[in-house]
Amino acid sequence: MAIITLTTDFGWKDPYVGAVKGAILKELDAVTIVDISHDISPFHIAEAAYIIQKAYDSFPDGTIHIIGVDAEHTPENKHVAILLNGHYFICADNGSLCLIMSKLKAEKMVEINIHDRISSNFTTLDVFVKTACHIARGGTLEVIGKPINSLRSITGIHPQVSESGNYINGQVIYIDNYGNSVTNISRELFKEVGRGRTFELAARSEKHKVIYDRYSDIVNFDTPPEKRDVDGKGLVIFNTAGLIEIATYRSNPLTVGSASTLFGLQLDAPVIINFENK
Incomplete structure (x- = not known):
């Protein structure tokens, strides 16, 4: 069928x-x-x-x-x-x-x-x-x-790497149902350009120096649940599509807020990764 x-x-x-x-x-x-x-x-x-x-x-x-x-x-x-x-x-x-x-x-x-x-x-x-x-x-x-032999692409869908190799300039291409902001920067490009260097990811007022693999990686599970206070905290992960995603833990645009609402990371918002110049 x-x-x-x-x-x-x-x-x-x-x-x-x-x-x-x-x-x-x-x-x-x-x-x-x-x-x-x-x-x-x-x-x-x-x-x-x-x-x-x-x-x-x-x-x-x-x-x-x-x-x-x-x-x-x-x-x-x-x-x-x-x-x-x-x-x-x-x-x-x-x-x-x-x-x-x-x-x-x-x-x-x-x-x-x-x-x-x-x-x-x-x-x-x-x-x-x-x-x-x-x-x-x-x-x-x-x-x-x-x-036909080729198809059109669209401006901005692919991130740009600076000539020095110290910056990746990307943008938000998708907002999911939780208000998380998905960028066009892939794990592969991040590793290829970064080569293990320390970095800072900047997206409007947000600045991050760690990228997690899971949302729950931000939680210290040795801390009692009533003392954790992580709901709504900002974090960056590699999502299941292999793209960098700026999120808030247990985000809900109607309650604790989300990356798109709290940080102003709507569609097309710029995202820049600055690698340490060695």
């Missing part, structure tokens, strides 16, 4: 998510439709890139992923279908896949060219659904598109 996932900025109030699912079910008798997220900030490609990178490889090979974020078809926003790491991706060529493709090379990429056969203003409902169902039936990418 085919699996089709949906990642969009549609939200849940409007009828669009339901309409897309209905259109898929009209085309396919047997299909599993999985919602990855419909709460991407409107038109925010970096958020979409992070979420799809974090989620896609939890699915079986052959899964088809529709990404409906900033997907209006224009001369500058072409539609593509890609076979990458055993998975199919259908999206606009707007940088949605740049995090995945920074580490992996696509097996096939085509620019979708079936628009003249479809009359619609709702790209994800029609062109993306038709393409996904074609693939689910065993159709090839070459039938619905012409081969």
Whole structure:
């Protein structure tokens, strides 16, 4: 049975998510439709890139992923279908896949060219659904598109290293449900540039010299629970995606606060790591 996932900025109030699912079910008798997220900030490609990178490889090979974020078809926003790491991706060529493709090379990429056969203003409902169902039936990418060699990236999605090698300049690319601020600086880049040197991470008013592997590493469990006083304290970790994340312990934006609210670390906020110059 085919699996089709949906990642969009549609939200849940409007009828669009339901309409897309209905259109898929009209085309396919047997299909599993999985919602990855419909709460991407409107038109925010970096958020979409992070979420799809974090989620896609939890699915079986052959899964088809529709990404409906900033997907209006224009001369500058072409539609593509890609076979990458055993998975199919259908999206606009707007940088949605740049995090995945920074580490992996696509097996096939085509620019979708079936628009003249479809009359619609709702790209994800029609062109993306038709393409996904074609693939689910065993159709090839070459039938619905012409081969291409590269995809667009987006400014700011990748951190910059200074010429001296003493600084990494990154930014917040995602705010999770707990208000934690995820950056675009990976563990691999941190280790490659840092080479074991001491460092200071600066993000607005926050400054940190330790990066933990788990949120609970900030807790001294030898201290009685009533004396710990760590809820809401700031910390930095390498999260499960291998990216540096600025967080607060047991954060809750509605009670103790969160990194995004307490420290002002919203989307695109700058994050700088300064390594000791030896």
